[in-house]
Amino acid sequence: QQQVKQSPQSLIVQKGGIPIINCAYENTAFDYFPWYQQFPGKGPALLIAIRPDVSEKKEGRFTISFNKSAKQFSLHIMDSQPGDSATYFCAATGGGYQKVTFGIGTKLQVIP
Amino acid sequence: NAGVTQTPKFQVLKTGQSMTLQCAQDMNHEYMSWYRQDPGMGLRLIHYSVGAGITDQGEVPNGYNVSRSTTEDFPLRLLSAAPSQTSVYFCASSPPVGGTASVQFFGPGTRLTVL
DSSP states (O other): OOOEEEEOSEEEEETTOOOEEEEEEOOTTOOBEEEEEEOTTSOOEEEEEEOTTOSEEEETTEEEEEETTTTEEEEEETTOOGGGOEEEEEEEBOTTOOSOEEOOOEEEEEEO | OOOEEEEOSEEEEOTTOOEEEEEEESSOOSEEEEEEEETTTEEEEEEEEEETTEEEEOSSOTTEEEOOSSSSBOOEEESSOOGGGOEEEEEEEEOOBTTBOOOOEEOOOEEEEEO
């Protein structure tokens, strides 16, 4: 009930490509869906987040698409750069839940 | 603000030794959590706290103890280290929104090796 399923686990794209990372959740009480970016040797940091009252949110080259009926959300990185190479985690919480449920993570490599 | 700080950054232990991983935050966040990160396993919750004096178990609590005597500090104790506890440990703090966990602010991590 509390799981967040994330795919793919790894992704290689060329510079300028648009990597897409997908997540699916089960708990309909979730109402906050953040994405975290983690560089090697560092802690994860909030990248962008969305609530289910909107279907899309953009911040710079990063876009979250949200499909409430399908209980799915995804991260798109426009014009990807080698500096975007990192591990990305989707997450979910809400409904009085005192914990955050994380996806397994996607290791992205952007090749020059 | 220093944010979330963790010490030490690296630690090597022998099987059976005990140690405490320190975590402190200066953002006055009520919620704090400990995660471990292992290859292919994502971030797994060990213990969490919703305020001083209140702690609860997460997904993988065995072999770890926590306490929360102040809002700022949330130490993680390894009682008798085992090689299976070799991992990278992250502490995080979060300002609750309506009693619900929200954005997590992570520390830089402690890389622990148990021989």
